[in-house]
Amino acid sequence: MGKTRPIDSSVKLFFADPVQPLHRQYLALRSFYFEEKSAVEVAAQYGYTVQAVYTLAKNFRNRLESSKTSGAELFFQELKLGRPKQERDSNLVEIIVNFRKKQLSVPDIKILLDSKGYNVTEGLVYRVCDENGFARLPKRSSEQRQELMERSGYVDVIQAAISTRYPFIEEEQFSSKGVGVLTFLPLIKKYKIDKVIQKSSYPKTKKIGRLSSILAFLALKLSNVQRYGQDDGWCMDRGLGMFAGLNVLPKTTWYSAYSDAIERKDNVAFLKSMNRIFADHGLLSDTANLDFTAIPYWGDEDPFENNWSGKRSKALISIQAALAQDPDTGILCYGDTTVKHDNQDDVVLEFLDFYQSGTGKKVNYLIFDSKFTTLENLGRINGHEINFITIQRKSKHLNEKIAQIPDAQWKTVKIEKPNHKSRTAVYSESTTTNKRYGDQPLRQIFIKGRSIKPATILTNDFELKAEEVIRRYSRRWLIENEISEQIHFFHLNRNCSGIVVKVDFDLTMTILAHNLYRLLAAELQGYSHNRAQSLYDKFIDNYGEVVVGEDEITVKMNRKRALPLLRESIPQLEDTYSWLGNKKLVFTANSHT
Numbered sequence: 001m002g003k004t005r006p007i008d009s010s011v012k013l014f015f016a017d018p019v020q021p022l023h024r025q026y027l028a029l030r031s032f033y034f035e036e037k038s039a040v041e042v043a044a045q046y047g048y049t050v051q052a053v054y055t056l057a058k059n060f061r062n063r064l065e066s067s068k069t070s071g072a073e074l075f076f077q078e079l080k081l082g083r084p085k086q087e088r089d090s091n092l093v094e095i096i097v098n099f100r101k102k103q104l105s106v107p108d109i110k111i112l113l114d115s116k117g118y119n120v121t122e123g124l125v126y127r128v129c130d131e132n133g134f135a136r137l138p139k140r141s142s143e144q145r146q147e148l149m150e151r152s153g154y155v156d157v158i159q160a161a162i163s164t165r166y167p168f169i170e171e172e173q174f175s176s177k178g179v180g181v182l183t184f185l186p187l188i189k190k191y192k193i194d195k196v197i198q199k200s201s202y203p204k205t206k207k208i209g210r211l212s213s214i215l216a217f218l219a220l221k222l223s224n225v226q227r228y229g230q231d232d233g234w235c236m237d238r239g240l241g242m243f244a245g246l247n248v249l250p251k252t253t254w255y256s257a258y259s260d261a262i263e264r265k266d267n268v269a270f271l272k273s274m275n276r277i278f279a280d281h282g283l284l285s286d287t288a289n290l291d292f293t294a295i296p297y298w299g300d301e302d303p304f305e306n307n308w309s310g311k312r313s314k315a316l317i318s319i320q321a322a323l324a325q326d327p328d329t330g331i332l333c334y335g336d337t338t339v340k341h342d343n344q345d346d347v348v349l350e351f352l353d354f355y356q357s358g359t360g361k362k363v364n365y366l367i368f369d370s371k372f373t374t375l376e377n378l379g380r381i382n383g384h385e386i387n388f389i390t391i392q393r394k395s396k397h398l399n400e401k402i403a404q405i406p407d408a409q410w411k412t413v414k415i416e417k418p419n420h421k422s423r424t425a426v427y428s429e430s431t432t433t434n435k436r437y438g439d440q441p442l443r444q445i446f447i448k449g450r451s452i453k454p455a456t457i458l459t460n461d462f463e464l465k466a467e468e469v470i471r472r473y474s475r476r477w478l479i480e481n482e483i484s485e486q487i488h489f490f491h492l493n494r495n496c497s498g499i500v501v502k503v504d505f506d507l508t509m510t511i512l513a514h515n516l517y518r519l520l521a522a523e524l525q526g527y528s529h530n531r532a533q534s535l536y537d538k539f540i541d542n543y544g545e546v547v548v549g550e551d552e553i554t555v556k557m558n559r560k561r562a563l564p565l566l567r568e569s570i571p572q573l574e575d576t577y578s579w580l581g582n583k584k585l586v587f588t589a590n591s592h593t
Helices: 009-016 019-032 039-046 048-064 090-101 108-116 122-131 141-151 181-190 195-197 210-222 237-243 254-261 262-278 343-360 377-384 396-403 466-474 477-488 503-523 534-541 562-567
Strands: 173-174 287-296 305-309 314-325 334-338 366-367 386-392 411-416 422-432 442-449 452-459 544-548 550-557 584-589
Touching: 009 048, 019 039, 019 048, 019 254, 039 048, 048 396, 090 108, 108 122, 108 173, 108 237, 173 237, 181 210, 181 237, 181 503, 181 534, 181 584, 195 210, 195 262, 210 237, 210 254, 210 366, 210 396, 210 503, 262 334, 262 503, 287 305, 287 334, 287 343, 314 343, 314 503, 334 343, 334 503, 343 377, 366 503, 377 386, 386 466, 396 477, 411 466, 442 466, 452 466, 503 534, 534 562, 550 562, 562 584
Parallel strands: 287 366, 366 386, 550 584
Antiparallel strands: 173 544, 287 314, 305 314, 314 334, 386 452, 411 422, 422 442, 442 452, 544 550
């Protein structure tokens, strides 16, 4: 007889009283099937109900029959705790190190890696940087980050993908610093701007449709990309690409080629369609502010005229553009870059025809400066029963007339500035006539004051109080601020120095982007007076993650102070987006800043 083998009590307890659920299920099923114990006995031994034992047995039998294996892997499998270890190849580590040497941040590196299908986390990128001795980067502005992206030379490290329509077939997740721009999509859907684009005469290409083409231009305008001369981070950011329904935005050569096929009539028709939408939503009043702006030409040839540039306080070889703005909402309703010296006086008449044919409504009030048109055209405007307010050109005779006005005839008025503050001025008024105007009476309002250059306002409105006429004209200064914004934020004066795009089309896209920012400002309670740059810095400039699901796309934006207000203000739409695979858009806050 063999010797009796001693059994450790802890080992015996392991089989008698299993703790792990899978272990307990295995022993119960073994007793039921192999040892042929009854369900009542198995239930009593392992702490199940009798019904639970039958259910376990049935499920196990079905799974065993449906599988081609022995069924051992149903219980005996290695369970790994924590996140799975990410694979690191030498090429990936080398790419991360090269990017970090160029002072790119961890989120920027991850965005570039996502564009090429590297499935890595920010944590892995951070660990690789830390293991290679890189210190934490200092805080930098968006302009500094963009400049670093341009100088990074990433093209030598990783090639940008070819832009194609996003398939929206597989569920996936990627990082983007363009998630804030995606918040404009509900506004585009709410005002049916996507339908206007689809019905427009703008061209489409084989791979990129009409809507995606225009949205690709718009994505750059909305995201404050300052220079387009290189294929930098913007053409590898998948979030900006998704804005247009693409995997990534096209490269610079595509933008140039696309704009070559666009004519002035396409832009005019598009602006008219947009104005009909704005008019239907009550965003266009009966008043329009008009002004010229010079878009500098930086080429070697000299095909253009000299125009005065208020930004540089001198005349420049440039393209002269006309803009019209609604003073109440800030919506820009007209743009024209075909203005020359020999036809600039008639721009106001062309605008009247454009506005009425586009909206079906008549402009009742025009406000512009002294050089916008002639006295003869003012007479024509008056003949159409349209009120106007302008500034009279200075002359020696006019200065002498102002100097002879007695002190008792000057009255005080408060003028509201664009920043909602006010300043005090004094005014006096009289009536005059001019043969070039048709010998009709004209109202003159002389104005001067501290920090205000003396000026003479001309108007054909004799019913409005002089104080209100002055305030109305002072609001024309707002369009000067809007023009300044086009130059600084939407980079209207840089359109020929980077991507070679037709100027009139670039101006039309600038107007569309500007109006979207004004629509966003109207949704944000307390921020309706903010300019595009402030709105971008506070709300739009943000990193985050995009999760593509089966029925919806979830945009997870990193937490920042203004994020709650932005999420509350985004129009809540149940509609799906045709260019996003007919999925819904959901905006949430990310778990980190």
